[in-house]
Every structure is written in structure tokens, then in C-alpha cells.
Amino acid sequence: MATAIPDETVIDWAALSAARVELGANFVRILGYFREDGEKSVAAIEAAMRADNAAAMVIPAHTLKGESAQFGAELLSARAEAIEAIARDCVETHDTPQEALEHVAGLRALFEETLSLLERETSPLVERRPVAGFGRRAL
Numbered sequence: 001m002a003t004a005i006p007d008e009t010v011i012d013w014a015a016l017s018a019a020r021v022e023l024g025a026n027f028v029r030i031l032g033y034f035r036e037d038g039e040k041s042v043a044a045i046e047a048a049m050r051a052d053n054a055a056a057m058v059i060p061a062h063t064l065k066g067e068s069a070q071f072g073a074e075l076l077s078a079r080a081e082a083i084e085a086i087a088r089d090c091v092e093t094h095d096t097p098q099e100a101l102e103h104v105a106g107l108r109a110l111f112e113e114t115l116s117l118l119e120r121e122t123s124p125l126v127e128r129r130p131v132a133g134f135g136r137r138a139l
Contacts, residue, residue, distance in 0.1 A: 010110075011117050015072030020122075031122060034067050035115055041067075042111050045083060049104045054090035054097040057083060064111075073114045079103055 020027050041060035048056035061084035068077035086100040 010073065010075045010114055011121075012072035012074045013121075015069075015074070016118070016121065017072075019071055028122065031071065031118060034071060034118075037067055038064060038111055038115070041080075042108050045104055045107060048087075049097060049101065052096040052098075054087040054095070054100075057087035057097055057100065058091065061087060068114070071118060073118070076110050076114045079107060079110060083107070 023030055041064040044060035045057050045064070048054070048060070061080045065077050065080035065084055068074075068080060083100050083103045086103070087097050089095075090097045090099070
């Protein structure tokens with residue numbers, strides 16, 4: 001059984017908070033796009049890996065890298081960056097992307113864990129611990 005990765009390793013909470021402020025009212029909508037685009041990117045990377053097609057990995061890995069970084073999903077962004085770098089190198093050397101197999105094998109699980117954390121943090125239905133402050137008693 002795999003051990004869970006600590007939440008703070010998966011998400012840079014300060015970067016996520018900055019993205020929320022920067023995107024404002026558009027945050028939830030853009031997070032939805034991240035879910036949709038991410039699903040497509042992960043599926044495309046997996047298909048390219050099965051086909052030994054390094055060129056087909058480059059764009060979805062690049063897209064996943066950038067969109068993940070936007071939401072502070074540093075671990076997912078780093079994994080996508082590694083896949084992209086391997087794929088680009090393989091395109092130049094006319095090689096198969098077998099070196100990326102380990103990164104691709106865990107990509108979907110990491111993507112799903114990342115989405116789960118992002119959605120848990122951004123859901124208005126999640127019970128949050130009250131913060132001590134004006135008019136509130138410390139817990």
C-alpha cells in the first residue's frame with residue numbers, strides 16, 4: 001500500500017492563496033478548466049507513453065506543467081516538467097520515451113490527489129476551523 005504524500009508537499013498553499021486573490025471571482029471557473037484540461041493532458045500523456053510516442057507527450061506535459069503551477073500544485077508541475085523534458089530530449093535524439101515511464105505511471109494518481117486537495121480547500125461546503133480574531137474566542 002502506498003503512503004500518502006503530505007499535503008504541503010503536493011500543494012504550495014501560499015501560491016494557491018495568491019492565485020485565488022489574483023483570479024478573484026474567476027477562480028472556481030478556472031479551477032474547473034484545470035480539472036478538464038488536466039484530465040485530457042494526463043490521458044494524452046498515458047496514450048503517448050503506450051504508443052512510445054515522445055512527440056505526443058510534449059504539449060500535454062507542457063500544458064499540465066503550467067496549469068499545475070498556476071494553482072500551486074508544485075509536485076504535479078514538477079512531474080509534468082520532468083515528462084516534458086524527457087519527451088523533448090527523446091524527440092531530438094529520435095528515441096522512445098521509456099525513461100519517462102516511472103513519471104507517467106504515477107501521474108494519474110498524483111493528478112487525482114492534487115485535485116482532491118484543491119477541491120477540498122476551495123469547496124464552500126467544507127467545514128473550516130474558526131480562526132481566533134475580533135469577536136471570536138480562540139479554540
